Amino acid sequence: MKRNGVRALSFRAVAVLLAVTASAPAMSVAAGDPGAPPPGVSRAQAARVETLVERAAAQIARRGVRAFPGFRVRGSRWYTGHTYVFVDSLEMVSLVNPPRPQLEGRSVLDLKDASGRAFHRDWLKLLETADSGWTSYLWPRPGHAAPTLKWTFIRKVAGPEGTYVVGSGTYGTE
Numbered sequence: 001m002k003r004n005g006v007r008a009l010s011f012r013a014v015a016v017l018l019a020v021t022a023s024a025p026a027m028s029v030a031a032g033d034p035g036a037p038p039p040g041v042s043r044a045q046a047a048r049v050e051t052l053v054e055r056a057a058a059q060i061a062r063r064g065v066r067a068f069p070g071f072r073v074r075g076s077r078w079y080t081g082h083t084y085v086f087v088d089s090l091e092m093v094s095l096v097n098p099p100r101p102q103l104e105g106r107s108v109l110d111l112k113d114a115s116g117r118a119f120h121r122d123w124l125k126l127l128e129t130a131d132s133g134w135t136s137y138l139w140p141r142p143g144h145a146a147p148t149l150k151w152t153f154i155r156k157v158a159g160p161e162g163t164y165v166v167g168s169g170t171y172g173t174e
Helices: 011-023 043-071 119-129
Strands: 028-030 086-089 094-096 132-140 147-159 162-170
Touching: 043 086, 043 094, 043 147, 043 162, 119 132, 119 147, 119 162
Parallel strands: none
Antiparallel strands: 028 132, 086 094, 086 162, 132 147, 147 162
């Protein structure tokens, strides 16, 4: 159903999403874990997201903060459709968030998804034991209000000015 040009989920669909997410712990899959990509994500889409993040990490390792403006360009390889690269500091301050620039410069450590989970804290836990991995949370697609399950691949990367978290994600059905 669409309301004001935005696709809305039914009350029942939101209730099911919240019930499933609230009853399950945060899902994380560290890089190198054997097996398939995250549930609901095709191998091809997972490979595209991982490749995008690895290329962005290489840019950050080489160019540092000078790489950030390029990540914000809509229609570039870094920001196409619902797929975009984001960058946070290890303190979880948002540095690059193309669809939500109002978050840049702000702490996102306690930002909560639709289920009430501070998902950036999950990212920090994952990065304590691995340099990269997949994690999930409920988040609206750019241009939509209704949250949906999003799988995000994150990587810790050292740049000339410091260490960052770079990532990108997929809503699984793209």
